[in-house]
Amino acid sequence: MSSHAEAKKSPLAGLITYNKDIPVMPLILLGLVLAGIGAVTALIVFINGHEEMYAVNREVPWGLLIGTYAYFVITSTGLAFIGGLGHAFGFESFNKISRRIVVLATFVLLAGFTQILMEIGHPIRMIIYMMLSPNLAAPILWMGVFYSIELVILALELVIVFKAHPTAKDHKMAGILGFLALVVGTLATSNLGFVFGSLNARPWFHGIYFSTFLVISGITAGAGLLMLVHNIVYKFNIPSELNGAMKSLSKLMSGGIGMMIFLYLWKILTSLFNSPDGAYQSVMALISGPLAPHFWIGEIGLAIIVPLALLLLAKGNTKVYGLAGLVFMVGLFFTRVNFIVAGQLPVMRAANPGARVHADASGLAVYSPSAAEWGIFLLGIGTALVLYFAAEKFMDLKTPEHD
Amino acid sequence: MSEKKLGIVLDAKKCLNCKACTVACKFENGVEVGDELYRIWVAELPVQGTYPNLSMEFEPSQCQHCENTPCATVCPTSATYRTDEGVVLIDYKRCIICKACMTACPYDARFVSEKHHAIEKCTFCYHRLAEGREPACVETCPTKVRVFGDLNDPESEAAKLKGKNATYQLKADRNTKPRLFYIK
Amino acid sequence: AGVFAANLTTFKAVASSGHDAPAPTGEKGEKHIASSCEMCVNKCGFFAHVVDGKIKKLNPNPKFFKSRAMLCARGNAGAEEPYNHERLTTPLVRVGERGEGKWKKISYEEAFKMLAEKLAEHKVKNQNRSSVLFASSEGFQEHMFHYLVQSYGSLNTVRHPTLCLSSVIQGWSSVFGVFPDADMHNAMFAIMFGSNRAEAIVTPDSIDIQKNRPKGQQIVYLDPRYTATAAKADKWYPVKPGTDLAFVLALINVIISENLHDEAFVNEYTHGFEELKAHVKQYTPEWAENECEIPASEIYWTAREFAKYAPRSIAYPGRRTSWYVNDVYFRRACAILSAICGCWDTEGGICPKSPVPIKKYDVLFPYYEQAESRIDVASYGAFANNLPDDERSSSGLPKDSCTYLSEKDGSWTRLRDAVLREDPYKVDAMVIYKQNFIEAVPNRKKTMQMIDKMEFICAIDIQMTEAAYYADLVIPESTYLERWDVVHSLSGIWPIATFRQAVVEPVFKTKSMFDIAQGVVNEMVKIPELWDDADEFEVDDFKDEIVDGILNKPIQDYIKYQLSGHPGAYEQMLKEGVFYLSDKPTYGNTRKPGYRFKTRTGKIELLNVKYVAEGLDGLPTYRAPRQPEPGKYRFILGRHAWNTHTGTQNNGFLWEIQKENTLWLNSAEAKKLNIVDGDRVKVTSSVGEQELAAYVTEKIRPDCVFYAHGFGRLSPQLSHVYNKGASQAEILEDYIEPISGNAALHETFVTITKA
Numbered sequence A: 001m002s003s004h005a006e007a008k009k010s011p012l013a014g015l016i017t018y019n020k021d022i023p024v025m026p027l028i029l030l031g032l033v034l035a036g037i038g039a040v041t042a043l044i045v046f047i048n049g050h051e052e053m054y055a056v057n058r059e060v061p062w063g064l065l066i067g068t069y070a071y072f073v074i075t076s077t078g079l080a081f082i083g084g085l086g087h088a089f090g091f092e093s094f095n096k097i098s099r100r101i102v103v104l105a106t107f108v109l110l111a112g113f114t115q116i117l118m119e120i121g122h123p124i125r126m127i128i129y130m131m132l133s134p135n136l137a138a139p140i141l142w143m144g145v146f147y148s149i150e151l152v153i154l155a156l157e158l159v160i161v162f163k164a165h166p167t168a169k170d171h172k173m174a175g176i177l178g179f180l181a182l183v184v185g186t187l188a189t190s191n192l193g194f195v196f197g198s199l200n201a202r203p204w205f206h207g208i209y210f211s212t213f214l215v216i217s218g219i220t221a222g223a224g225l226l227m228l229v230h231n232i233v234y235k236f237n238i239p240s241e242l243n244g245a246m247k248s249l250s251k252l253m254s255g256g257i258g259m260m261i262f263l264y265l266w267k268i269l270t271s272l273f274n275s276p277d278g279a280y281q282s283v284m285a286l287i288s289g290p291l292a293p294h295f296w297i298g299e300i301g302l303a304i305i306v307p308l309a310l311l312l313l314a315k316g317n318t319k320v321y322g323l324a325g326l327v328f329m330v331g332l333f334f335t336r337v338n339f340i341v342a343g344q345l346p347v348m349r350a351a352n353p354g355a356r357v358h359a360d361a362s363g364l365a366v367y368s369p370s371a372a373e374w375g376i377f378l379l380g381i382g383t384a385l386v387l388y389f390a391a392e393k394f395m396d397l398k399t400p401e402h403d
Numbered sequence B: 001m002s003e004k005k006l007g008i009v010l011d012a013k014k015c016l017n018c019k020a021c022t023v024a025c026k027f028e029n030g031v032e033v034g035d036e037l038y039r040i041w042v043a044e045l046p047v048q049g050t051y052p053n054l055s056m057e058f059e060p061s062q063c064q065h066c067e068n069t070p071c072a073t074v075c076p077t078s079a080t081y082r083t084d085e086g087v088v089l090i091d092y093k094r095c096i097i098c099k100a101c102m103t104a105c106p107y108d109a110r111f112v113s114e115k116h117h118a119i120e121k122c123t124f125c126y127h128r129l130a131e132g133r134e135p136a137c138v139e140t141c142p143t144k145v146r147v148f149g150d151l152n153d154p155e156s157e158a159a160k161l162k163g164k165n166a167t168y169q170l171k172a173d174r175n176t177k178p179r180l181f182y183i184k
Numbered sequence C: 001a002g003v004f005a006a007n008l009t010t011f012k013a014v015a016s017s018g019h020d021a022p023a024p025t026g027e028k029g030e031k032h033i034a035s036s037c038e039m040c041v042n043k044c045g046f047f048a049h050v051v052d053g054k055i056k057k058l059n060p061n062p063k064f065f066k067s068r069a070m071l072c073a074r075g076n077a078g079a080e081e082p083y084n085h086e087r088l089t090t091p092l093v094r095v096g097e098r099g100e101g102k103w104k105k106i107s108y109e110e111a112f113k114m115l116a117e118k119l120a121e122h123k124v125k126n127q128n129r130s131s132v133l134f135a136s137s138e139g140f141q142e143h144m145f146h147y148l149v150q151s152y153g154s155l156n157t158v159r160h161p162t163l164c165l166s167s168v169i170q171g172w173s174s175v176f177g178v179f180p181d182a183d184m185h186n187a188m189f190a191i192m193f194g195s196n197r198a199e200a201i202v203t204p205d206s207i208d209i210q211k212n213r214p215k216g217q218q219i220v221y222l223d224p225r226y227t228a229t230a231a232k233a234d235k236w237y238p239v240k241p242g243t244d245l246a247f248v249l250a251l252i253n254v255i256i257s258e259n260l261h262d263e264a265f266v267n268e269y270t271h272g273f274e275e276l277k278a279h280v281k282q283y284t285p286e287w288a289e290n291e292c293e294i295p296a297s298e299i300y301w302t303a304r305e306f307a308k309y310a311p312r313s314i315a316y317p318g319r320r321t322s323w324y325v326n327d328v329y330f331r332r333a334c335a336i337l338s339a340i341c342g343c344w345d346t347e348g349g350i351c352p353k354s355p356v357p358i359k360k361y362d363v364l365f366p367y368y369e370q371a372e373s374r375i376d377v378a379s380y381g382a383f384a385n386n387l388p389d390d391e392r393s394s395s396g397l398p399k400d401s402c403t404y405l406s407e408k409d410g411s412w413t414r415l416r417d418a419v420l421r422e423d424p425y426k427v428d429a430m431v432i433y434k435q436n437f438i439e440a441v442p443n444r445k446k447t448m449q450m451i452d453k454m455e456f457i458c459a460i461d462i463q464m465t466e467a468a469y470y471a472d473l474v475i476p477e478s479t480y481l482e483r484w485d486v487v488h489s490l491s492g493i494w495p496i497a498t499f500r501q502a503v504v505e506p507v508f509k510t511k512s513m514f515d516i517a518q519g520v521v522n523e524m525v526k527i528p529e530l531w532d533d534a535d536e537f538e539v540d541d542f543k544d545e546i547v548d549g550i551l552n553k554p555i556q557d558y559i560k561y562q563l564s565g566h567p568g569a570y571e572q573m574l575k576e577g578v579f580y581l582s583d584k585p586t587y588g589n590t591r592k593p594g595y596r597f598k599t600r601t602g603k604i605e606l607l608n609v610k611y612v613a614e615g616l617d618g619l620p621t622y623r624a625p626r627q628p629e630p631g632k633y634r635f636i637l638g639r640h641a642w643n644t645h646t647g648t649q650n651n652g653f654l655w656e657i658q659k660e661n662t663l664w665l666n667s668a669e670a671k672k673l674n675i676v677d678g679d680r681v682k683v684t685s686s687v688g689e690q691e692l693a694a695y696v697t698e699k700i701r702p703d704c705v706f707y708a709h710g711f712g713r714l715s716p717q718l719s720h721v722y723n724k725g726a727s728q729a730e731i732l733e734d735y736i737e738p739i740s741g742n743a744a745l746h747e748t749f750v751t752i753t754k755a
C-alpha cells in the first residue's frame, strides 16, 4: 500500500513498481518474439502488398484477420462489460479486480486494432474519409465510432482505477464510465454483428443471431480470460480474497457457455431447415464440410464442451477455472474465424467454366490463411502479451482495497 | 434527380461464348491480366441432358447496377455511390479497401485492384457515355447480345427491346433490383 | 493529407505488366487510327485508340461490313501484341545447338546480309535454287515474302491451304468452277458440317448465324461434338465421324426421287443430272442411317426442308476441311446438292465471291536456269505412305501424285516426305514466313526429322514460336499494329478492300516483311553468283523495275498504286480503313446468258468430266471410312473461339481465358476407362504420345475424342503454354487427301490411358 505522503507528490507515484513475485518474464519474452515476428511480417506485407501476401480472395474477401480482429475486440468489450458490472451495477466481487479488467480490456483492444490496421487497405484514408464523407448507414462507420469511443472510455477508466486514493467523485465517475463502457462495448459488439448481418449476399449472417452471440460469447471470453490471467499472475494459487471474484467469473462463464449452446442449437437448426442456398451451405460447411474439424474440435470441443465440463467439475478449484479459461480462449479463436469464413464459402455464382469463380469440388469457395496472415495474428497476440504482462510486471495491477 | 435510368437488356440466347466482351472490357478499363481481375464474365451453364439430347446456355454478366445497392449501403466512406442515372460507381480515392462491399455483393462483381489501390468493378463504361459511345462490351460483341440505354426513354433501343420481351433478372430474390434485364 | 494517405497504404505501390509499359515515343494526345486485324485470317476492321503513343484499345469499325462492327476476343487482345513481354525484338542468330535456345543479337543489316549469303551459298552448292524451301501462311505481307522468293527463284513454296481448305476449294470448284461463299444473312435453311462458326470464327458468317438471322431460319448442324454452334443450332446431329458424305448423298437421293429439285435450273446450268440420278439411287436414307447414325426420318426431313426453302438453302461449304482422305468427294456432294436445288448465285444461297478491283503490278522476275520443278510434284509414287489402307483408298483415289496441286501452295505432307527422301533432289535450307509448321503439320516427329535435314533455317515471325525456336536465324517482323501492309480485296458477297497502317511506331524498331524483302534483295543484288544463271537483260530489268521501282520505294507508293484506279480511295482508306464500291451484295452475275462456268463443259458439273479423265470418280461415291478397333478412339480436331491456331496462346489476355487444353471424353466411355473429370490421361497414337487433363462430358460421341489446337508447346519462350496441355501435331498421323493434297487430320486413332 502506498502512503498518503507519496500519493500527494504525484497521482501516478507508486504506479511504477517491479513485482518480483509475478512470474511473467517468459510470457513477456514470448510476447516480444511473437510481436517481433509479427512486425517483420507487417513490414513484408507493406512491401509486397496484401494481394500477394494474404490468401483472402475474390470469393472470400474476409479471412483470418477479420476473425482475429473480432476475437480481440469482442473479448475486450466482454471485459469492459464485466468491469461495468462491477463499477456501475455494484457487483462487488468484480470491483476487486477492476484494475486488471480495465488494463486487460485496453490492451486486448489495442491488439485488435493491430489486426484491423493490417487488414484494411488504407488505414489513414479510413480516418480521413470516415470524417469527410461518412456513410451513416454503413455499420463499419459505426464500428469505427464505437470502438474509438470505447478506447477513450477505457483510457479514462484507466486514469481512475490507477488513482491510489480515489475520491467519492472518482467512484461516481468510475460508475458512469463503467456503465458507458458496458453500453458502448455492447453496442460495438452487436454492431459488429450487424457489420456482417448487413451483407445482402450472405444469409448466414442475417438476423439478430450474431449480434447476440458475439455479445454473449464476448462476456464469456472476458470471464475466461480473467480467470486465466489471475492464475498466471498468482502462479496458480489465487489468494482467497479473490475467490469470490473467481467464483462469480466462473458462474458468468458457465452461464455464457450455456447460452452459447442454446444459440448454437437454434442457429444450426434454422440454417438446416433453410432453403438449400446461403445459410444452409454455410452450416453444412461447418458441420460436415471443409470447416468441420475446426468446428467440432475447436468451436464445439474447446470452446463449449471441455470448458463447461471443467467448470462444472471444478468445485471451486480456481486452478481448474484458469484451465477452463485457457481452453476456452483457444477454442474461441476457431469460433471467431469459422463464423466469418463459413458465411463466405457459399459462392455468389456457380463455379461454371468461364464464370471465373474458384471453388472446390463441392462448389464452395476456398480459403486457407497464408503465412503472412498468421504472422499478423502473432503480432496481435504478441502485442497483448507484452503490454499486459509488462503492466503486471512493472505496474501495480492489484486493485487497492477501499470501501 | 435525372430522368435517366441506364441499364442493359441482354439476349443471352445469342451469346456465342466468344469472350470478346471480357477482353474488350479489360483494355477499355485498364484491367490487368489476372484470375481475379475482371469486371465481366461469361459463364457456360452446365449442359442439360445426356448424349445425344443436350442443351447448353451461356450467361454473360457483370455488375448489375442494383437500384437497391447492397455494396453502397455498407460502404463506410461513401466511396461507392450511385449517379443520378443509377450507375453504381466507386470513388477510388475514398476507398479504404475494407471489402465490405465485396462481401455484400450477391453477384461477386467486385475485386481489389492493385492498380487503383481500391475496389473496382463495371462502371457501364461511364467515361464513354459523355462522348456518346456505347460501353466497350456492348460495342465489340459479334452478335450484339447486350443493348445498353436509357430504360426511361421509350425511344431507346434498350427500352423498346425490354418492352417487347418478357425479361428476368439475376437473383431477383435478393431484392437488389438489378439494371440488367435478360430476355426470357 | 491526401498524398500522405495515398502513400501510407498496406498496398503494393506498383503493379507492373507489359500492358502498362510506357510508350517509346513520349508523344502526347489521343487518336483513333483505322486499320485491320491480323489475329486471324478474317481481317476485321478496327479503329485503334492510341493514347500518348500507346495503344489503349482496338475498337470495331462499323463501316467494315465484313466484320459487321465487331472484334472478337483475339481481335481485342491484339492490342497486347506490340507490348508482349516475350515478343521478338531484334534479329537473333543461333549460337548453341538447335533447340538449345542460345542466341546472339544481331542487327537487321547483318541479318539481311547473312540470309542473302546463305541463299547464294545453297544455290552455288546445289546448283538448284529449289533446294531452298520457302514456307508461308496467308497475311497481307505474304505478298512481299513472295517478292523475296521470286527474286531468288526457288519453285519450292509451300503455304497453309493443304493444312486447311484446299479440299473444299477443290470440291466446290470441281462443280462450280469457283470456291463460293454462303449467304448466311439471307438463308432460310442451312446445313453446316462441322463448321463450328460460334467458335471457329469466320466473318461475317459467325455474326450472321445469330445476330442477323431472318425470321424462321433453321440451322442444322452436324458434328461429332456438341460445340457452341451445336448449342445455337436448331438441330444437332452427332454424325459418325467421316460419314457426312452418306448423309448428303441420301439428301440428294430423297430430293431427286421425290422430284424436289429445281428442274429448270438443272436443265439450264448443269451437266450430268441423269448420271447423278442413277448414281444416287443406291443411297437411300435407310442405307445412310446405318452409315452416319442419323435417323432416316431426320434425313427425309432435312432433304424436304432443304428443297422447300431452296434457293434460300445452304449446304455450307466449310473452311478447315483437312479431315479425311476423301474430303474432296464429300465437298463435291455438298456442291451438287446446292446445284440441283438451284441454290446458286441468288439471295440466301451459295454465291461466287466477288472482289473489289485493285491494281496489280505487272512484275516479271528473271527466269533462272538452276531451279528445278517442285519437289512435291516431281517426286512420284510415294503416295501409298500417306494413305491408310481401306476401301476409300483402295479405289477412287489417286496413289501416285496430287491430282490438282496448286503451284504456289504445294502440299505440306507430300512435300515433307519428298524432302526426307531427298527425292528427286536435296532440299537443305528453309525460309519460313509467318507459319508455325512444327505445330501445324501433322506428325511432329517427322517434321523434326525434316528440320534435321536442313543446314540452314531462317524464320521470320513476331514471337519465338517453334518454327523460330528451331531456326538458325530469326528475323522479327513488326506486329500488324506497327506496320503498313499492302491492300487486299476481301472478296465475298459483300466485297471490301482493306490494308494496314501503323497505329504506333514499332515499339522495338522492328521491320515489316516489305522492309525485310527490300533489305535482303538489295544484299542479294550485291552477290554476283546469284545472277549467273539468268539472262543479263532480265536481271537488269528486274533491278530497275522490281528492286528500285518497287522495293526501294516507300510501301505507301505501292498502296497508292494499288488504289490508283479509284480516285480518293487512298485517302478514304487512311481515314476509314476500308474501301468498297457498293454496300449491296450483287447476285446473279453467273446466271446471265452466255456465262461460262470455269469447268471443262462450261456448265455446273454434277458429273465432273476432268475427274473421269483422270480416273477419279466423276460422281461422289460413298466408301466407308476405317473405324478404330475396339479400345481405340478417333481423334478429331477443332479450335475454340479464344485462340488462333498456335499463334495467340502466349498473349496474356487470351491465356487467362484458356490456360491448357483438355481431352474431351464421353462420360460413358470415361466410366468404362475409370477416368474422372480432371484426371491426367495419356493419348497415344502410332506416332506419338501426349498427356493432358481429361474433360469428361456428354458433349462428344463415344467413338471419338478431341482436344484443341495450340497447346503442349516446345518453345520455352512461349512461357504461358510451354509444356502446358497437349500438342495435336505430335500425335497426328500424316495422311493425305490426294486429289487436293490436303492433309487428312481426322484419320488418327488413339488409345486413352490414365497417366
Ligand SMILES: Nc1nc2c(c(=O)[nH]1)N[C@H]1C(S)=C(S)[C@@H](COP(=O)(O)OP(=O)(O)OC[C@H]3O[C@@H](n4cnc5c(=O)[nH]c(N)nc54)[C@H](O)[C@@H]3O)O[C@H]1N2
Pocket: C038, C136, C137, C138, C160, C163, C164, C165, C320, C433, C434, C435, C436, C437, C439, C440, C441, C442, C460, C461, C462, C463, C465, C467, C477, C478, C479, C480, C637, C638, C639, C644, C645, C646, C647, C648, C709, C728, C729, C732
Ligand atoms: N494440329 C493441327 N494442325 C493444323 C490445324 C489444326 O487445327 N490442328 N489447323 C490448320 C489450319 S486450318 C491452318 S489455316 C493452319 C495454320 O497454320 P499456321 O499458318 O502455321 O498458323 P499458326 O499456327 O497460327 O502460326 C502462325 C505464325 O505466324 C506468326 N505471326 C503472327 N503474326 C505475324 C506477323 O505479323 N508477322 C509474322 N512474320 N509472323 C506472324 C505467329 O507467331 C505464328 O508463329 O494450320 C493447320 N494445321
Ligand SMILES: Nc1nc2c(c(=O)[nH]1)N[C@H]1C(S)=C(S)[C@@H](COP(=O)(O)OP(=O)(O)OC[C@H]3O[C@@H](n4cnc5c(=O)[nH]c(N)nc54)[C@H](O)[C@@H]3O)O[C@H]1N2
Pocket: C040, C041, C164, C165, C192, C193, C194, C195, C196, C197, C199, C200, C201, C202, C222, C223, C224, C225, C227, C239, C240, C241, C242, C243, C244, C318, C319, C320, C321, C323, C636, C637, C638, C639, C640, C641, C642, C643, C644, C645, C706, C746
Ligand atoms: N477462334 C478461331 N477462329 C478461327 C480460327 C482459329 O484458329 N480460331 N482459324 C480460322 C481458320 S484458318 C479456319 S480454317 C477456320 C476453321 O473453322 P472450321 O472449319 O469450323 O474448323 P474447326 O474449328 O477445325 O472445326 C472442325 C469441327 O469439325 C468437327 N468434326 C470433326 N470430324 C467431323 C466429321 O467427320 N464430320 C463433321 N460434320 N464434323 C466433324 C470437329 O468436332 C470440329 O468442331 O476457322 C477460322 N476461325
Ligand code: SF4
Pocket: B062, B063, B064, B065, B066, B069, B070, B071, B072, B088, B104, B105, B106, B107, B108, B109, B110, B121, B176
Ligand atoms: S451487382 Fe454488386 S457491385 Fe454491382 S451494384 Fe449490385 S451489389 Fe453493387
Ligand code: SF4
Pocket: B071, B074, B075, B076, B077, B078, B079, B080, B090, B094, B095, B096, B097, B098, B099, B100, B101, B102, B119
Ligand atoms: S472497400 Fe472501398 S468501396 Fe468497398 S465498402 Fe470499403 S471503402 Fe467502400
Ligand code: SF4
Pocket: B024, B025, B026, B028, B029, B039, B040, B062, B121, B122, B123, B124, B125, B126, B135, B136, B137, B138
Ligand atoms: S460496361 Fe464497360 S466496364 Fe462494364 S463490363 Fe462492359 S466494358 Fe466493362
Ligand code: SF4
Pocket: B014, B015, B016, B017, B018, B019, B020, B021, B022, B042, B060, B140, B141, B142, B143, B144, B145, B146
Ligand atoms: S461478346 Fe457477345 S457473344 Fe461474345 S461472349 Fe460476350 S456476350 Fe457472348
Ligand code: SF4
Pocket: C037, C038, C039, C040, C041, C042, C043, C044, C067, C070, C071, C072, C073, C074, C075, C076, C201, C202, C203
Ligand atoms: S475474327 Fe477476331 S481475330 Fe479474326 S480478324 Fe476478326 S477480330 Fe481479328
Ligand SMILES: [Mo]
Pocket: C163, C164, C165, C319, C320
Ligand atoms: Mo485454316
